[in-house]
Every structure is written in structure tokens, then in C-alpha cells.
């Protein structure tokens with residue numbers, strides 16, 4: 070079935086173009102309005118009004134088990150191209166319990182401004198409010214300047230965040246009424262320790278419940294005790310139920326370190342390691358819909374014993390001497406920018422479609438004062454062509470969402486590869502985008518000029534000092 074919004078003429082036209090073939094394939098097309106002028110497209114709203122208020126007959130769901138797929142959630146994951154993660158009923162039930170297990174009750178007013186196509190916003194937030202019977206205030210798009218006014222207007226008591234949200238709120242100009250609100254609880258993930266402290270200082274006594282989970286992963290943590298910076302704590306029973314561990318990771322080769330017997334090596338206390346979690350009946354990994362290759366890439370064999378099987382979270386963690394767990398970094402083929410995962414292979418595939426570019430090695434670089442990493446590409450040109458900043462700009466803007474566009478381009482004569490032809494990223498990431506350190510020509514995406522323009526020392530310093538915002 071395809072459901073179309075009536076306000077979106079563009080969508081309607083696109084569907085009308087292919088309507089005969091859709092009908093031939095047995096696809097029902099519905100328009101979210103009371104009537105439809107297009108033969109073959111049915112109206113939806115009047116059908117909803119006609120529908121009975123009675124509970125849906127049990128027979129409709131008699132075949133559903135804990136393992137049945139509940140939703141597919143589009144994720145760029147930690148490796149490769151975007152794919153549809155299969156989220157089964159059991160996972161939905163676990164994730165929607167985040168709100169109730171943190172004491173959200175029906176009298177609460179929950180403010181949600183995260184996208185509903187991600188697990189955090191949709192399952193934890195949206196379905197969580199249905200389950201707790203609380204009131205939900207949905208915001209189409211996050212706005213730092215409207216955030217607290219919205220909270221005051223709707224008497225919001227619980228907010229959901231990602232790290233960037235908390236940083237933006239702390240970076241907004243201070244106001245006298247910063248502490249004037251009824252928010253008592255903030256639930257989310259990705260807040261950094263320094264922002265956490267600043268947030269409490271500035272906005273008052275709000276409990277922060279930081280959790281860790283991924284759409285397709287089979288292990289999660291929740292920091293119940295408010296330990297600043299941690300995502301949770303090692304707990305004996307939790308670890309018995311969900312056997313997980315941290316193993317040493319070689320970031321240069323982009324794989325776990327193996328001993329002479331081919332097994333992984335557990336990290337010591339205080340050392341960073343890759344979080345892996347045993348795949349069991351209780352902690353299954355449902356994989357990606359119709360994508361066995363990507364599913365297999367997330368499975369790690371022979372971890373602590375020959376023949377065992379773990380889920381590779383792709384996240385580096387650290388456990389301190391008091392057993393608190395801290396998120397360190399994400400490995401491999403993705404980085405995060407503005408709260409979105411960017412799949413480097415996807416961006417590099419798109420860049421190399423551009424006429425003048427031969428190869429592109431995409432990675433994320435850190436910028437002071439920003440969460441995550443911003444996109445950068447080391448590229449080589451095809452023979453006998455010039456760098457055409459305008460052409461690359463147009464291509465990138467039409468093919469990639471803004472968070473995924475490489476902000477910096479570094480032109481190289483060759484792209485370095487490892488022995489297994491994996492592109493070398495670690496050195497490039499470390500060198501960043503400082504024209505003072507890098508001999509290769511550097512360019513920056515300039516939305517005013519609608520082109521990639523040379524990255525001068527002046528522009529560089531404006532970014533580092535924070536006077537130019539990215």
C-alpha cells in the first residue's frame with residue numbers, strides 16, 4: 070500500500086505516472102483526504118471515519134509471535150549502505166518500556182522533536198507515550214530558540230534528546246527564565262559529560278537518564294543513577310542475561326585484534342574496546358530485510374571460543390574501575406553528524422559518479438565545539454580534467470542530504486589503500502582540514518558561492534574559533 074499526503078502534489082504526480090503498473094502489481098494507493106479525483110486512487114480519511122471503534126478482532130493477530138516483524142526501520146547502521154533493519158515485536162516491547170521503566174506516568178507531558186523515522190523517536194518516544202498513556206507534544210523540527218517556550222506553553226514534564234539537542238540548548242543565548250519550566254526528566258542518548266554538567270547548571274534540577282541502544286543491536290544500557298558521562302553500569306544479572314564484552318580493536322586495520330588462536334582479546338578495565346554481544350534466543354539479531362550480506366557483516370564469529378557468535382555493535386566503549394560504561398567512538402564506515410549516521414561508502418559512491426572525480430575516500434573530521442564529525446573527502450581527479458567546484462557542488466547538493474555532504478575536499482594525486490585495498494582513513498582523519506598542516510589543495514563547500522572554494526587559513530581559523538558556524 071502507498072499512502073499519499075494531499076498537500077504533496079509532487080508525490081501525487083510521481084505516483085500517477087506509474088499508477089497503471091502499481092495497480093497491475095496489486096498495490097493499493099490511498100490519498101489522505103476525504104475524496105480523490107484520480108481513478109485508481111482511493112481516499113483514506115473517509116474510510117477511517119467509517120471504521121468501527123471496536124477493538125481489532127484477535128484473529129487478525131493470532132499468528133503474531135514475539136519474533137514477528139513489527140516495523141522495518143531504515144538505518145545506515147555502522148557498515149555499508151542504508152538498509153531496513155527488522156524490528157520484531159519483542160524489540161518493540163523492550164524499547165517502548167524505556168519510558169515506563171524511567172517513571173513516566175499518564176499525567177506526564179512528553180515533548181518529542183526527534184524524527185519519527187528513527188527508533189529513538191518512534192519506538193522509545195512515540196510508542197512509549199501510548200504505552201504510558203502520557204500526553205505527547207510533537208514538534209515537526211527541533212528548534213533551540215522555541216524549545217523552552219514550548220515546554221512552558223504545554224507544561225512539558227519529560228523531554229527526549231540526542232547529544233546534539235542538548236548541545237544546541239546549552240549554546241543558545243542565556244535567558245533569565247532558563248529555569249522556569251516543569252521539566253523533571255530528560256531521556257535520551259549521546260550527551261557528553263561537559264554538556265551534561267552545563268545543562269544541569271543552566272536549566273535546573275532535571276534528572277538525566279542516558280541510555281544506549283541501536284535499532285538492530287541486541288544489547289542496551291541505561292544509566293539509572295545519573296553518573297555524569299556514563300551510558301550505564303556493568304550489572305551482574307544483566308550481563309548473565311545478555312553476555313556482552315569489550316574486545317581490543319585495531320582502528321588502523323578496522324577489525325578486532327586476534328590472538329594466535331584466532332580469538333578476540335578482551336579489553337582491560339579503563340581500556341577502550343569494541344562492544345560485542347552474544348547472539349542468543351534472548352538476545353537475537355534479526356538482521357536486515359533481504360540483505361544477508363550486510364547481516365553477516367554485523368556477525369562476529371570465534372570471539373571468546375571457537376564457533377561462538379556475537380553481534381558487532383561497531384561502537385567502542387570503555388569501562389572504568391567502578392564498572393561505569395562510557396561510549397568512546399564509532400568505528401568503521403560511518404560517522405555521525407547532526408545526529409544522523411553517514412555511511413561513508415554511500416557518499417563516496419555518489420562522489421565518484423561525478424564526471425571529474427576518479428576516486429573518493431570519505432571520512433568524518435572533528436570540529437571543536439561540535440558533536441560528531443563533519444564529512445570530508447580525499448579525492449583524485451580523472452586524467453586530464455580540472456577540479457570543477459561548481460559541478461561537484463551541484464552534484465552533491467542534488468544527491469545527498471545536507472548532513473551527509475562532504476564539507477571539505479582534499480585533492481590527492483593517489484588514494485592510499487591498505488594491503489586488502491581498504492582505503493586508509495585513520496591518518497586522514499587525524500590530519501583533519503588544517504591548510505597549515507596539509508600540502509594538498511583543500512576546498513570547502515560554500516553554499517553562498519554554490520561551489521567548493523579554496524579553504525584558506527582565514528576560513529580555517531574562523532571555523533576553529535567558532536565565528537563561522539558549520
Ligand SMILES: *[C@@H]1O[C@H](CO)[C@@H](O)[C@H](O)[C@H]1NC(C)=O
Nearest residue numbers: 178220221222223224225251
Ligand atoms: C499548565 O499549567 C497551568 C498551571 O497549572 C494551567 O493553568 C494551564 O492551563 C496548563 N496549560 C496546559 C496547556 O495544560
